[in-house]
Amino acid sequence: MDAKVPVFIISFNRLDCLQRLVAWLETAELAEPIVIDNGSTYRPLLDWFDAMRTAIAIHRFADNYGPYRVWEERLFETRTSPSQPFYVVTDPDVLPTEDCPRDAIPRLIDTWRGVQCPKVGLSLRLEGIPDSLPTSQAVRGWERTLQGEVVRPAVAGGRVLPPYYSSMLDTTFQVNHRDCVPVSWGSPGIRLAPPYQADHLGWQIDPLRLSEEDEFYWETASHRASTIETLRSAGFAAKGVGRKA
Secondary structure: OOOOEEEEEEEOOOOHHHHHHHHHHOOOOOEEEEEEEEOOOOHHHHHHHHHHOOOOEEEEEOOOOOOOHHHHOOOOHHHOOOOOOEEEEEOOOEEEOOOOOOOHHHHHHHHHHHHOOOOEEEEEOHHHOOOOOOOHHHHHHHHHHHOOOEEOOOEEOOEEOOOEEEEEEOOOOEEEEOOOOOOOOOEEEEEEEEEEEEEEHHHHOOOOOOOHHHHHHHHHOOOOOHHHHHHHHOOEEOOOOEEOO
């Protein structure tokens, strides 16, 4: 298989992590980054879109539809075909680690073919969750339930598949098949074991030391932004960088 695989990146008011993910994808096998922007208003991001409009595909929508637009509006249909039916969906803040092999997408596809699971994604590096995240212990505890016992490699199509976890996936870096559209929220899937893993950069936002970009994102993100919503529920807010009165 040597046809490009579309990688749909769900974008909203995040620039730094999006740039880092696109840079990684430019070095990865088969990857064709496609930005699906949900009505962003962060000026540095919009300026970057203008600068990149001839370099990568960027689809800008007027509304903040949320993370499931690729599936619910079937945006994958025009970018896939019976001869190349696979595509990737990811959030912009899910960044493959430095030691994640550049053949991650072909290996995700091999595994999908081998196990026929609607969502086959990268695992998340729990060591990348900093203690500065107030909910770090809770996040680590939850994620360990999603990345528990490793399923050892099987052979499919003459190839040994990577070890993987049975898991739940939402919009973490994952491969999908055009004829097997998954449920548009957290649903059963599998995650490849290390070294096929990523850092969730959203976990690295320190609510006590927000950058200008983080603060803008915090103020504009909807309730569907799970990390931000968890921190809001814990009493943290932008600007005040501390607990609400």
